[in-house]
């Protein structure tokens with residue numbers, strides 16, 4: 001058994017075990033975990049010393065998940081209606097999400113798909129994946145496939161390699177992305193063999209690895225090593241972060257996170273406003289918070305390290321960027337507000 005498989009096996013899934021270790025109420029955790037599964041890898045658990053730790057808040061079940069009345073949606077992005085075949089979401093003509101895995105190594109309490117990750121209805125069979133691949137083959141307008149889930153890296157290398165090979169045999173599939181939280185929760189999964197597999201992929205067309213870091217404390221030595229293995233294998237790394245109340249809704253924290261990622265050759269891509277998923281209201285910030293943070297990052301932080309702040313609109317209408325209002329007036333004499341607050345006239349009469 002490989003090291004990552006041992007780690008996976010030793011993960012905490014029993015409410016009593018977690019409750020004992022941290023002096024929590026086992027019955028509360030059990031009730032929450034009955035609805036939304038509990039799983040935390042030893043790697044993640046070892047980083048948590050106390051309950052207000054940013055990692056504890058991301059992964060420890062909380063009673064408020066069951067009483068959230070701020071958000072009526074279980075499927076805020078309307079993914080079920082946008083799924084022409086099970087486990088494939090086709091919202092934008094040129095790209096699809098292929099949900100190749102139903103489970104994760106650790107369950108984030110703020111997950112957009114918390115309605116179904118780790119549940120039986122999310123279990124993805126190989127037959128489902130093949131149907132998704134057939135759908136992609138029959139739709140020449142699809143040039144990009146995003147492997148998601150669940151976490152695609154819960155699959156074996158063999159299965160992942162097989163799916164990638166099948167996708168690469170479709171001439172119109174040009175770009176592939178793999179979204180995974182493995183660098184954060186189980187960096188040992190980024191084995192030399194996996195890196196080799198992803199390196200070989202680059203000969204057939206770009207394959208991006210989409211990481212998901214939310215807080216600087218997630219950048220441990222093992223995690224940094226895992227990312228460096230991917231970088232050395234020539235895999236382009238981009239990151240998405242979810243803006244989380246009392247975890248990273250602070251310009252200094254995000255500055256540190258994005259700068260650290262930038263130094264590790266991981267390009268911050270999106271900062272996501274929390275989706276309106278039922279059971280996650282306690283994590284959501286107001287849009288004003290995100291806008292203010294973006295305003296504080298522009299200028300002090302390398303432009304390469306500034307992500308786009310994105311709201312994925314309820315109802316499946318897609319993602320829109322939300323930015324501080326730099327444009328105060330258009331027309332022949334435009335007025336722009338600089339990041340430092342100065343309003344500057346811009347002769348726009350071409």
Ligand SMILES: *Cc1c(COP(=O)(O)O)cnc(C)c1O
Nearest residue numbers: 089090091092095096097146319
């Ligand atoms: C987010 C998302 C994508 C990818 O969008 P990009 O803006 O290209 O990163 C594609 N399809 C669906 C359904 C999505 O939710």
Ligand code: SF4
Nearest residue numbers: 104107108111150181
């Ligand atoms: S790793 Fe991704 S899919 Fe899995 S629980 Fe976390 S946010 Fe959801």
